[in-house]
Amino acid sequence: MARMQPSGGRAVPTGADEGEKRPSLVDDAYAAMRAAIRDASFAPGYQASEQEIALRLGMSRTPVHEAAIRLQEDGLVRVLPRKGILILALAPDDMREIYDVIIAMEGRAAELVAALPDGERLAAAQALDAHTDTMADAHARGDLPAWGRADGAFHAALIEHARNGRMSRIVQAINDQSHRARMLTLNLRRTLEASVTEHRRIARAVRAGDAVEALDAARQHRIRARDELLPLLDSYGLKHL
Amino acid sequence: MARMQPSGGRAVPTGADEGEKRPSLVDDAYAAMRAAIRDASFAPGYQASEQEIALRLGMSRTPVHEAAIRLQEDGLVRVLPRKGILILALAPDDMREIYDVIIAMEGRAAELVAALPDGERLAAAQALDAHTDTMADAHARGDLPAWGRADGAFHAALIEHARNGRMSRIVQAINDQSHRARMLTLNLRRTLEASVTEHRRIARAVRAGDAVEALDAARQHRIRARDELLPLLDSYGLKHL
DNA sequence: GTATTCAAGCTTGCATGGAAGATGGCGCGC
DNA sequence: GCGCGCCATCTTCCATGCAAGCTTGAATAC
Numbered sequence: 001m002a003r004m005q006p007s008g009g010r011a012v013p014t015g016a017d018e019g020e021k022r023p024s025l026v027d028d029a030y031a032a033m034r035a036a037i038r039d040a041s042f043a044p045g046y047q048a049s050e051q052e053i054a055l056r057l058g059m060s061r062t063p064v065h066e067a068a069i070r071l072q073e074d075g076l077v078r079v080l081p082r083k084g085i086l087i088l089a090l091a092p093d094d095m096r097e098i099y100d101v102i103i104a105m106e107g108r109a110a111e112l113v114a115a116l117p118d119g120e121r122l123a124a125a126q127a128l129d130a131h132t133d134t135m136a137d138a139h140a141r142g143d144l145p146a147w148g149r150a151d152g153a154f155h156a157a158l159i160e161h162a163r164n165g166r167m168s169r170i171v172q173a174i175n176d177q178s179h180r181a182r183m184l185t186l187n188l189r190r191t192l193e194a195s196v197t198e199h200r201r202i203a204r205a206v207r208a209g210d211a212v213e214a215l216d217a218a219r220q221h222r223i224r225a226r227d228e229l230l231p232l233l234d235s236y237g238l239k240h241l
Numbered sequence: 242m243a244r245m246q247p248s249g250g251r252a253v254p255t256g257a258d259e260g261e262k263r264p265s266l267v268d269d270a271y272a273a274m275r276a277a278i279r280d281a282s283f284a285p286g287y288q289a290s291e292q293e294i295a296l297r298l299g300m301s302r303t304p305v306h307e308a309a310i311r312l313q314e315d316g317l318v319r320v321l322p323r324k325g326i327l328i329l330a331l332a333p334d335d336m337r338e339i340y341d342v343i344i345a346m347e348g349r350a351a352e353l354v355a356a357l358p359d360g361e362r363l364a365a366a367q368a369l370d371a372h373t374d375t376m377a378d379a380h381a382r383g384d385l386p387a388w389g390r391a392d393g394a395f396h397a398a399l400i401e402h403a404r405n406g407r408m409s410r411i412v413q414a415i416n417d418q419s420h421r422a423r424m425l426t427l428n429l430r431r432t433l434e435a436s437v438t439e440h441r442r443i444a445r446a447v448r449a450g451d452a453v454e455a456l457d458a459a460r461q462h463r464i465r466a467r468d469e470l471l472p473l474l475d476s477y478g479l480k481h482l
Numbered sequence: 483g484t485a486t487t488c489a490a491g492c493t494t495g496c497a498t499g500g501a502a503g504a505t506g507g508c509g510c511g512c
Numbered sequence: 513g514c515g516c517g518c519c520a521t522c523t524t525c526c527a528t529g530c531a532a533g534c535t536t537g538a539a540t541a542c
Contacts, residue, residue, distance in 0.1 A: 024525070025525080025526070026525085049493065049494090051492095051493080051494090060526060060527045061494085061527085062525080062527065063526070063527095065307075065495090066310055069311060075407070079494090080494090081265070081533085082493050082494045082495080083494080100349055100353065100405050101408060101411065104346050104408075105345050108341055108348075162341075164337075164338045164342070165338060166338045166341075166415070167338070167345075174407070265495070265496090266496070267495085267496090290522080290523065291523085291524070292522090292524090300496080301496060302496095303496055304495085304496070304497095306524080306525090321523095322525080323502080323503050323505095323523050324505085324523065324524080
């Protein structure tokens with residue numbers, strides 16, 4: 001938890017949020033704890049005391065407590081009355097739930113993007129292809145982290161171009177929950193090429209304005225990824241991530 | 242805001258939540274404010290002061306403040322720094338966003354339910370048909386509120402049988418946001434029969450275990466409802482609900 | 483040695499006070 | 513009359529105090 005500082009960075013880009021306001025201590029605490037959970041400085045299962053976190057962040061218990069409430073709402077922690085903050089672990093069944101949400105949301109997003117008017121649609125397709133190019137490059141260089149970043153950027157772009165703040169927020173919350181699992185399983189993946197191919201198919205459907213094809217392409221992409229990942233988790237006996 | 246009492250009722254059935262704990266003051270405040278917003282005791286656009294709400298609920302400002310944070314996370318209010326709690330209104334564009342989320346989630350839910358093993362699947366289909374029967378009865382009697390309740394029960398059952406806590410939570414949050422709009426537009430609806438027919442189609446697909454058909458039926462049902470509702474809102478010039 | 487009780491120390495829940503920011507009205511200058 | 517600036521007031525933000533609940537471990541009875 002060494003790097004857990006009240007980084008001045010914005011709390012979280014909420015998608016549909018346009019009101020700019022300077023971050024409060026609560027925002028700082030929220031961002032710091034969220035980052036600490038994402039990069040596993042706070043390991044799942046760890047039970048922290050609000051007092052201790054407050055001390056470390058150089059603030060009182062109140063903002064930490066309020067940030068914990070937000071994190072609980074996001075599904076990242078559980079606030080146990082009079083016991084502390086529990087960092088939640090992910091079971092394989094949680095991954096199943098998460099994938100179903102993603103399959104639903106990205107499918108609809110792809111459909112929506114493919115139905116945009118020409119200008120926006122082509123811009124979106126171009127952005128998607130650019131990210132896929134980056135993925136292909138990273139794969140050729142054997143740069144796995146870069147591949148992961150580009151893959152994330154592709155899916156983020158797909159959602160963002162659907163212009164639906166609520167979808168963006170939901171997907172972001174879900175991604176936060178599964179971030180650790182994604183990082184872990186990046187090394188287990190075998191079929192990186194398939195992703196590139198499938199991304200191309202999605203981008204092509206968007207470019208053509210074929211909503212039905214875009215929906216199916218996005219769904220199949222995520223369904224295949226899930227069917228590849230879940231057995232992997234089981235075989236490795238990963239009960240919690 | 243007369244009925245806004247710290248009703249002893251549970252805070253909110255979180256779906257995947259099994260930890261039973263007696264409600265705290267924060268839970269009371271959350272439930273009371275949520276109910277007040279739902280039934281429009283707190284009108285959209287109204288700017289409340291935490292102090293005033295606390296006074297009315299017979300507690301101090303702290304639990305009200307923390308409940309407000311949760312409500313903000315749910316998208317029901319906006320906490321304006323040093324200005325108060327703003328009850329959010331819904332613009333037609335918000336309804337478009339909400340419908341896209343619902344179309345995505347219920348479509349996937351229907352698909353999942355149709356893919357359940359025989360026992361559960363048939364039980365689900367039976368439950369869906371029962372709710373549809375109630376709707377038909379209510380329609381025959383001209384009992385619009387009962388029709389609305391049965392319609393809500395149908396869609397809630399569809400989601401619940403998909404056995405995905407995250408989906409349940411997301412859909413519940415979205416339903417909270419659109420509850421007022423649904424109540425309002427109930428009176429404007431013309432095509433109640435169509436809903437019954439489409440519900441039957443969904444239930445039939447579930448019973449047959451036809452996931453593809455269930456997905457399409459659920460999607461088309463919501464798409465039609467949206468295409469019927471949005472123009473209605475526009476024509477009535479309803480800028481915020 | 484084992485089981486039971488109880489107390490001390492830890493934790494958060496909630497109340498409250500001080501401080502700082504936002505707002506609206508009033509008075510002053512023009 | 514009209515606009516501008518200032519101040520009173522209202523609001524939240526955050527720190528802190530107190531009380532209550534849970535856990536742990538030691539001491540005692542057997």
